[in-house]
Amino acid sequence: MQGPIFVTIAYILVYYALQSRGLRVKSRLKREYKARGEKFDRYFHQDRQLLAADRKVLNMAEHMPPFLALLWLNASFVGPLSATIAGSVYVAARILYPFMMGDTLGTYVPRRILLATVPGYVVLGYLAISLFVVTLRKTLAGT
Numbered sequence: 001m002q003g004p005i006f007v008t009i010a011y012i013l014v015y016y017a018l019q020s021r022g023l024r025v026k027s028r029l030k031r032e033y034k035a036r037g038e039k040f041d042r043y044f045h046q047d048r049q050l051l052a053a054d055r056k057v058l059n060m061a062e063h064m065p066p067f068l069a070l071l072w073l074n075a076s077f078v079g080p081l082s083a084t085i086a087g088s089v090y091v092a093a094r095i096l097y098p099f100m101m102g103d104t105l106g107t108y109v110p111r112r113i114l115l116a117t118v119p120g121y122v123v124l125g126y127l128a129i130s131l132f133v134v135t136l137r138k139t140l141a142g143t
């Protein structure tokens with residue numbers, strides 16, 4: 001199970017790297033507002049860099065429960081090697097996501113984001129379908 005363990009750790013490291021990036025953007029904005037004598041309201045602010053930083057973290061958080069559940073169910077019931085390979089592709093897509101999103105978020109999301117989101121959805125689909133197939137086979141075989 002070393003592979004799924006490494007995939008899980010890598011995923012969590014990417015998540016916290018995005019969290020720290022968001023914190024750096026927020027801290028910079030607070031300093032800029034303070035220097036101008038203005039009050040920075042973190043939750044009602046519409047800074048495009050902060051919106052992008054938040055979206056990157058939220059996207060990972062939204063997909064974390066299904067990804068980790070499917071990864072570990074696959075590692076346990078399908079096989080750790082296939083879970084490791086699929087999970088590694090998923091983590092790579094998560095690493096790619098912030099670069100495809102860009103540093104700012106405006107009224108539209110760039111189409112290049114599909115280069116990161118489509119592989120992620122394909123991996124989630126693969127993990128779910130392979131788990132379903134193995135479970136169905138075992139059910140039909142009576143084991």
